[in-house]
Amino acid sequence: MNASPCLVLQDVHKSFDKREVLKGIDLSVAEHEVVCLIGASGSGKSTLLRCINLIEPIDVGKIFVVGREVTAPGVDVNEIRRGIGIVFQSFNLFPHMTVLENVTLGPRKALGLDRTQADAQGVELLRRFGLEDRRADYPDRLSGGQQQRVAIVRALAMQPQLMLLDEVTSALDPELVAEVLSVIRELAEGGMTMVIATHEMGFAADIANRVCFLDQGVLLEEGPPEQIFRSPSNPRTQEFLQRIIAAGRL
């Protein structure tokens, strides 16, 4: 096994104004591990991912990525972010750029690749995910599923050591969910370390090495998917999953 985990969170606290959204999160993610965060809306899943990517500064605690403390003072946040890919619920593609320009902006401006190199790499990635023929299109010409796949490719183009996926299928029409999930599955099979916030319980059960249940800013229960989904020990986890089953989502 790997000596140093890919991601370590120690007692992470985060408040917005007076409302504490994360109340001391401890989590360790090994290399090649896929961790799914489940929990109700407002439980802190998205905030946790945004804190790991340093979009939101944390109030208390420490975050380590590949053994390096990224929350230490004086750390170059831009350098840290280059190694962590994040994909948002609402895609957030750049509407004034073509698909290929979206994908190559990071490599060109943050990594300093020249256009030829970045384009070649970008086209290769788009081809891998069946998007090569859309490279000259603007995002508004694409379906939601295609846009989200482009957003994933955009994050991958930075060759991150860690990918954070924030409810990436929640804004999609039901028939477009599968194509995005299959991309994520492919990444998992390729050994990408991922932390995934999701409402797709079946997908989480299928893909995760470990499932974490977040409730009101607290990591209440974690374990292999079979354990969490079949025999959760915490009453709140049981209650949450029952609601999910009642809604026909598991």
Next chain:
Amino acid sequence: MEGDRRSRILGGMSADARNVTIALVSTVVFFTVVVLVITNSPGWPEVKTAFFNPTVFREAFPEVLRAFWLNIKIFCVAEVFILAFALVIAVIRSLPGPVFFPIRALAIVYTDFFRGIPTILLIFILGFGVPALGLSGVPTSALVWATVALIIIYSAYVAEVYRAGIESVHPSQDAAARSLGLTRAQSLRYVVVPQAVRRVVPPLLNDFIGLQKDTALVALIGPVEAFRQAQIDTSATFNFTPYVAAALIFVAFTIPLARLTDWLNERSRRRRLAAGIAP
């Protein structure tokens, strides 16, 4: 069926035709009334010879038009500086964080102050004041300083237009750019500002129209542009027709800009509708 369809088509055509006819008739009636009221007014014969003298018009028009070339030059030079300078001010104003407070405050003071000063006053102050300082290496031409005054005033307005555009770009765009490891400056340059500028093109054109008219203010400290030329012609002939010639030239120049602005506004409204975003 056949008859039904024909009647619908004919009905549609006649409705269109009726609208056009109504518009035509009401326009003709309106202007006939206006013309009748003016031409039947007691002072009309005097006004007619003073403002609409064909002989004076024919003589003055080419001179005024030639002088208008200076207005166009002032407009073009000023616009280039305004577009660049205003963007700098807008970007400074949108810099976040306490470190940038001093220059941010400076940008706010700038826009507040120069939107408050009447353009004509700044033209007088700079146009007469700066050359009078007698500094070496500083241009003494009134024309130069009047143009500088226009640049200063209009930059304050245009900076606010840019700022509105920058603030209209959703923060998630900046978050997406920063999450790729782009610096704040890179995010502004490649993601936020390009989207902001596209959105504010119509209001920018509106300010262009204002600037085009305000180039006439330069005349008040000396340079002979269209308005000043008309003034000279008027005092030579004791007839106001040259002013009418100047007015026509200004209007002929600004109307296409106004139509272009409307067209761009309409196009962007349609695009937003097509994209499913509320206008």
